[in-house]
Amino acid sequence: MTEQSRIDIRHVTKLYGRTKAVNNVDLTIAGGAYCCMIGPSGCGKTTLLRMIAGHETPTSGAILIGGTDVTTARTGSRGTALMFQNYALFPHLSLTDNVAFSLRVKGVRADDRRQAAREMLDRVQLLHLADRVPSELSGGQQQRVALARALINKPKVLLLDEPLSALDEFLRLKMRVELKRLQNDLGITFIHVTHTQPEAIALADQVVVMDHGLIEQAASPREIYNRPHSPYVARFMGGQNVLAGRVDRIDGTTAVVAGRNGVSYDLPAARDVEPGQDLRFSVRRDRIAIRPDAAARNGLSGTVVNIEYQGTFVKVALETGLGEEFMIYMDDEDYFAHPHGVGDTVHAAWDAAMNHHLPGTNDSTGTPHED
Ligand SMILES: Nc1ncnc2c1ncn2[C@@H]1O[C@H](COP(=O)(O)OP(=O)(O)OP(=O)(O)O)[C@@H](O)[C@H]1O
Numbered sequence: 001m002t003e004q005s006r007i008d009i010r011h012v013t014k015l016y017g018r019t020k021a022v023n024n025v026d027l028t029i030a031g032g033a034y035c036c037m038i039g040p041s042g043c044g045k046t047t048l049l050r051m052i053a054g055h056e057t058p059t060s061g062a063i064l065i066g067g068t069d070v071t072t073a074r075t076g077s078r079g080t081a082l083m084f085q086n087y088a089l090f091p092h093l094s095l096t097d098n099v100a101f102s103l104r105v106k107g108v109r110a111d112d113r114r115q116a117a118r119e120m121l122d123r124v125q126l127l128h129l130a131d132r133v134p135s136e137l138s139g140g141q142q143q144r145v146a147l148a149r150a151l152i153n154k155p156k157v158l159l160l161d162e163p164l165s166a167l168d169e170f171l172r173l174k175m176r177v178e179l180k181r182l183q184n185d186l187g188i189t190f191i192h193v194t195h196t197q198p199e200a201i202a203l204a205d206q207v208v209v210m211d212h213g214l215i216e217q218a219a220s221p222r223e224i225y226n227r228p229h230s231p232y233v234a235r236f237m238g239g240q241n242v243l244a245g246r247v248d249r250i251d252g253t254t255a256v257v258a259g260r261n262g263v264s265y266d267l268p269a270a271r272d273v274e275p276g277q278d279l280r281f282s283v284r285r286d287r288i289a290i291r292p293d294a295a296a297r298n299g300l301s302g303t304v305v306n307i308e309y310q311g312t313f314v315k316v317a318l319e320t321g322l323g324e325e326f327m328i329y330m331d332d333e334d335y336f337a338h339p340h341g342v343g344d345t346v347h348a349a350w351d352a353a354m355n356h357h358l359p360g361t362n363d364s365t366g367t368p369h370e371d
Contacts, residue, residue, distance in 0.1 A: 004066035004079075005156040005189040007052065012061030014047050014213075023213035024061070025102035029206060031066070035191045036200035039210035040236070045193045046161055048168045048210075052191065053082040053159050063159060081155035083163055087146035089134040095121060096130045099148045120148040123182070140171040147182070147291070158183075160192040161302050164199065166182070178204060185360040197237050201225060209233050216362055230360025240282040241326050242358070243300075247277045255357070260322055264297045266352035273357065280358045286329040287354045290340070291347050299349035302326055304340050316340065318348065348369075 007029040007280060014022040022044045029035045037045040050056040054062060054075035062071045070078040089098050095309055096117045097104075103113035121127045124144040134142055143163065163179070164172045180203055183190045194200055200207050201221040208218045217229040228234035231242045245257035245265055255270035257279065267273075267281055294301050302318030305325070316336040318326040328348055 002187075004031060006031035006066060007157065007189060007191075008062075008064040008067075009048070009052075010052065010062045012048070012058045012063060014044070014051060014056060015059045015195060020213045022051070022058075025213075025215055027208065027215060027218055027237075029189060029191065031189055032178065032187050033189055033205045034203055035189070035206045035208060036204035037191065037193045037208045037210060038195070038197065038200045039216075041195070043210040044054065044213040045208075045210050047159055049082070049159050049191060049193050052157070053080050054078055055082070071187050079156035080159055081150040081153060081157075081167055082159045082161065083146050083150040084161060087140060087142050087166075087171060089145060089149075091134055094131050094133060095126060095137075095145050098134065098145055099152055101149065102153055117148070120152050121145075123151070123185075124148045124178075138171075139167055140175055143167065143175060149181075151186070155188065157189045157191065158186075158192065162193055162195065165195070172199075179203065201237075209236065211236075211362060211364060216360065221295070226284075227356060228282060228358060230362040231282075232362035232364045233285075233360070234282040234358060236367055239285055239329075241285055241288075242280055242282050242324060244280050245320070247273050247275050249275055254352075255279075257299070261320065262264070263295065263300055265355055266298060267355045267357050268353055269343075270357040272359070275343075281365070282356045282358055283350055283354050284294060285327045288328045288348050288350045289334075290316075290328065290330070290338070291349045294347045295349035298352050298355065300326065301345060301347045304342050304344045304346055307340070307342065316346070318346065 009025055009027040012022055012025045039045050047056060051058050053072060057072060062069055065078055096114060099120050100113040100117035103116060118127060118130060121130050124147055126141060126144055164175055167175060176199060177219045192203060204221055206218060207221050207224045209216045211232055217233050219223055224237055228237060234240040234242050243259060245259040248256045248258045253269050255267040255273050257265045257267055259265055273279060300320055302320035304316060305319045306317040308315040312332060314332055316328040316330055320326045
């Protein structure tokens with residue numbers, strides 16, 4: 001199945017009038033991978049998904065599934081199934097008939113399609129409710145019917161557009177586990193569009209971060225989280241502070257950067273940078289300590305402007321005069337051993353190894369795009 005369900009997107013552009021919804025995108029999704037596409041509203045992720053499904057045709061470029069060019073192939077012939085956000089179930093049909101519907105359209109015999117639908121309902125643990133109609137189900141159960149219906153044609157690729165967004169927090173976490181289990185069992189490619197960073201990080205083998213019709217970074221969740229490509233990815237995925245400075249000198253493989261606050265920062269393994277260059281770098285918020293004195297290197301001072309208790313950790317927000325709020329995630333025990341209040345001046349410091357150079361130039365803040 002693996003090679004058959006591999007997807008190659010080659011130089012794909014989609015124009016709606018003058019809007020470039022997708023802009024010359026190149027992406028390979030390995031067969032059998034769980035891929036999550038994420039980005040602010042309007043960044044083009046649904047358009048890309050719909051082009052893979054065949055509900056839209058690219059203005060230019062090609063889409064290959066299992067090595068076959070399906071750019072203009074009919075929706076039903078390319079081995080994909082799309083699960084809609086609103087589930088789109090038939091209200092007057094039983095679960096069995098809902099799931100079997102597309103087999104009926106194909107002319108599969110009544111007994112055979114019933115049998116196939118029951119097997120699929122069993123896979124999503126709903127066989128005991130097979131004779132109910134959708135209105136007699138909870139939101140989570142309706143979603144599982146929609147999944148069974150999408151899977152009945154044995155697709156090579158399952159496309160999910162915001163599949164968990166209609167569910168409450170509890171069900172969302174539960175369904176997240178089920179989606180992953182199902183994908184493991186079936187061994188097919190899942191492409192899941194989401195707005196929610198923790199969802200992408202938890203589910204995906206490959207996270208695709210988009211902005212303004214472009215892919216900003218496509219990599220494993222750990223790579224995206226620990227080694228964001230640009231200020232945009234660092235901010236959008238969260239958990240990072242973004243700082244700016246000018247390269248003062250190169251010491252072996254370390255770039256020594258003069259921050260705007262007069263403090264120096266040591267950036268390990270900063271490739272392709274030169275003295276005099278302005279750059280940005282990120283520091284993980286949970287790798288920062290508060291010290292009694294101001295750090296001469298790899299630190300900064302600021303005024304506490306907000307404190308939020310999160311259960312296992314405490315968010316301490318600092319105003320630093322650098323234009324962007326600086327956030328520290330402190331271990332709750334460390335925080336309560338030496339608590340700080342709003343208005344206090346504190347000194348933050350971290351290990352130089354935590355400084356990560358952001359080579360990408362996209363400096364946007366990840367807010368929704370307006371046309
Ligand atoms: N059928 C259409 N006609 C005209 N413009 C469209 C059409 N579909 C999408 N667009 C535009 O293309 C851009 C990308 O839209 P798309 O729906 O792919 O974004 P998205 O990232 O999925 O957003 P959301 O998270 O809000 O669903 C937007 O500017 C949108 O307004």
